[in-house]
Amino acid sequence: xxxxxxxxxxxxxxxxxxxxxxxxxxxxxxxxxxxxxxxxxxxxxxxxxxxxxxxxxxxxxxxxxxxxxxxxxxxxxxxxxxxxxxxxxxxxxxxxxxxxxxxxxxxxx
Amino acid sequence: xxxxxxxxxxxxxxxxxxxxxxxxxxxxxxxxxxxxxxxxxxxxxxxxxxxxxxxxxxxxxxxxxxxxxxxxxxxxxxxxxxxxxxxxxxxxxxxxxxxxxxxxxxxxxxxxxxxxxxxxxxxxxxxxxxxxxxxxxxxxxxxxxxxxxxxxxxxxxxxxxxxxxxxxxxxxxxxxxxxxxxxxxxxxxxxxxxxxxxxxxxxxxxxxxxxxxxxxxxxxxxxxxxxxxxxxxxxxxxxxxxxxxxxxxxxxxxxxxxxxxxxxxxxxxxxxxxxxxxxxxxxxxxxxxxxxxxxxxxxxxxxxxx
Numbered sequence: 001x002x003x004x005x006x007x008x009x010x011x012x013x014x015x016x017x018x019x020x021x022x023x024x025x026x027x028x029x030x031x032x033x034x035x036x037x038x039x040x041x042x043x044x045x046x047x048x049x050x051x052x053x054x055x056x057x058x059x060x061x062x063x064x065x066x067x068x069x070x071x072x073x074x075x076x077x078x079x080x081x082x083x084x085x086x087x088x089x090x091x092x093x094x095x096x097x098x099x100x101x102x103x104x105x106x107x108x109x
Numbered sequence: 110x111x112x113x114x115x116x117x118x119x120x121x122x123x124x125x126x127x128x129x130x131x132x133x134x135x136x137x138x139x140x141x142x143x144x145x146x147x148x149x150x151x152x153x154x155x156x157x158x159x160x161x162x163x164x165x166x167x168x169x170x171x172x173x174x175x176x177x178x179x180x181x182x183x184x185x186x187x188x189x190x191x192x193x194x195x196x197x198x199x200x201x202x203x204x205x206x207x208x209x210x211x212x213x214x215x216x217x218x219x220x221x222x223x224x225x226x227x228x229x230x231x232x233x234x235x236x237x238x239x240x241x242x243x244x245x246x247x248x249x250x251x252x253x254x255x256x257x258x259x260x261x262x263x264x265x266x267x268x269x270x271x272x273x274x275x276x277x278x279x280x281x282x283x284x285x286x287x288x289x290x291x292x293x294x295x296x297x298x299x300x301x302x303x304x305x306x307x308x309x310x311x312x313x314x315x316x317x318x319x320x321x322x323x324x325x326x327x328x329x330x331x332x333x334x335x336x337x338x339x340x341x342x343x344x345x346x347x348x349x350x351x352x353x354x355x356x357x358x359x360x361x362x363x364x365x366x367x368x369x370x371x372x373x374x375x376x377x378x379x380x381x382x383x384x385x386x387x388x389x390x391x392x393x394x395x396x397x398x399x400x401x402x403x404x405x406x407x408x409x410x411x412x413x414x415x
Contacts, residue, residue, distance in 0.1 A: 009407055011197075028259060029193055031202070033407050045186055049266075065132070 012038040013063060014046050015056040024056055112136075123252040123321050130254050131197040143253045143323055144198040151191035152209050153217040158184045159388045160224040161233060169227060176273050180234065183266050190263070194255045210393045212380045217241075219302045221382025228281055228291040232299050234274025236339060240306050242267045243335045244326070252322035275342075282346050289347075296343070297351045304352075304366065305374040307332045336364040 011031050015024040027046045032038035035057070042057045066072065079085030096103055116136040122129075129135055158181045165181065168174035192202045208214045219237050224230060245264050251257040281288040310329035311319070318324045326334075336355075343350060354367040380386065 026258075028190060028255075028262070029197075030189075031193060031196065037406065041189075045190060067130075 009033055010038070011060040012042070013058050013060050014042045015058065016046050016052045017054040018052065020053055022053070024054070027052075027055075029060065030057075120321065126322065127252065128254040128257070129252055138317075139321055139323075140198055142317055142321065143256065144195055144200055146318060146323055147191055147195045147198070147253075147256055148200070148205055149215050149217075151188050151195055151205070152214055153220060154184050154188035154191060155209070156216040156220045156388060156392070159391060160220060160222070160384070161230060163224055164227065164230045167227070168230075173277070177230065180270050180273060183270070187263050187266070190259050191256075194253075194259055197255065206396065210389055210396060212389060215378045217306065218374050218377045218382070219299075219306055220388070221377045221385045222298075222302055223384050225298070226291050226295060228278070228288075228295040229299070231274050231277030231281060231292065232295040234270050235278050236274070236296075236299065236303055236343075237306070238267055238270045238274060239339055240303055240331075240335045242271065243338075244307060244324070244331045247326040247331065248324060250322070250325040256323075278346070282348075292346075293348055296348055300351050301370060301373070302377075303335075304332070304369040305371070307335070308374070309369075309371050333363055336366070340364070 009031055010033065011029050013029050014027045016027040017024050030038055030041040030045060032041055038057050039055075042055050046052055046055060093103060115134065116138075119129075119134070119136055119139065123139070129139075161177060161184075162181055165174060165177050168177050192205060195205060196202055205214070209216070219233070224233065242264060245260055245267060248260040249257050249264065251260065278292055281292050308328040311327055313319055313327055316327065319327055337357075340350065340355070340357075352367050354365060356365055357363075358365045376382070377385065380389070
């Protein structure tokens with residue numbers, strides 16, 4: 001990612017975990033010349049109300065970003081990759097009828 | 110695609126509710142408008158602690174002193190978060206702070222006034238923060254996504270300040286006649302600036318901040334929302350709002366009030382308020398006396414940006 005800051009003034013992205021086992025969620029960023037000071041800033045801005053279980057402090061220029069919609073949201077039908085892409089209701093009813101089984105509601109898969 | 114066509118596509122995106130990230134292409138007009146908006150907000154958080162800071166040493170109990178110190182620390186933290194958002198738009202923090210203390214950029218009108226009594230601390234934390242949170246909640250929907258995300262965190266902390274302020278006011282209102290009178294006196298002095306705080310109504314057809322969804326609600330809408338929530342909460346305590354024209358108009362579905370003094374607002378935010386110069390001077394002094402710390406950590410400014 002682009003970072004206009006010089007080597008003595010890096011941008012660090014801060015990720016937070018709210019409770020044990022939760023995913024790390026992006027909180028914001030801090031600017032600091034080194035890891036130690038970045039850690040202090042991150043603690044002050046994202047952890048001083050006991051609202052964080054864990055912080056990740058990552059130099060922004062270490063992050064590789066992919067946001068190309070051609071790769072992430074290709075305009076092809078990808079419904080076969082999702083459970084909702086398979087519409088079985090009527091097929092199941094027909095199959096049960098042929099087998100002579102009763103029609104029952106199922107718990108969703 | 111040329112820049113004009115790109116800009117058209119961009120503006121259609123934000124006007125339709127789309128979000129913008131720092132590394133996305135954006136037209137210069139939009140970048141400048143977001144920067145100006147966020148910078149003014151950051152300045153306000155930084156200058157906003159000065160009226161309250163004056164009361165830390167005079168707080169009536171240890172718990173109040175801790176709560177007020179913590180609020181001041183929060184607001185400075187908000188300034189840090191917002192300057193960080195603004196920096197990514199291309200202006201350095203150093204430049205923003207220099208422009209602030211040189212009087213080139215603005216901060217909110219309410220921070221240009223004196224805090225005369227402990228009741229002022231309560232009224233500021235309750236009502237100034239409440240008026241601010243009404244607009245800050247709307248900013249959680251800003252088209253500039255890093256700003257919107259930061260506002261979510263800030264709103265959460267501001268809600269603590271409002272409870273602290275309301276608690277201070279309620280304690281005084283349950284106290285002696287002199288304490289009750291001090292709250293009324295504070296309300297009398299703060300009501301004018303509070304009514305000016307959201308700014309004069311703007312035309313939604315031409316207000317670019319609104320069209321580009323940098324902010325999600327207009328000035329008048331914010332003021333109306335503030336009045337709807339807080340007028341009943343003020344009046345139920347037996348306090349009198351110093352505006353005889355203030356009343357809810359059922360037919361129009363809105364609050365009627367005496368026209369706020371927009372000349373006072375313009376004069377105050379351009380550095381002519383009762384405390385404008387004194388507070389800027391305080392910031393200038395603080396910057397000068399802490400320069401050695403920044404020099405030690407990041408090197409003399411100017412050499413760091415290699």
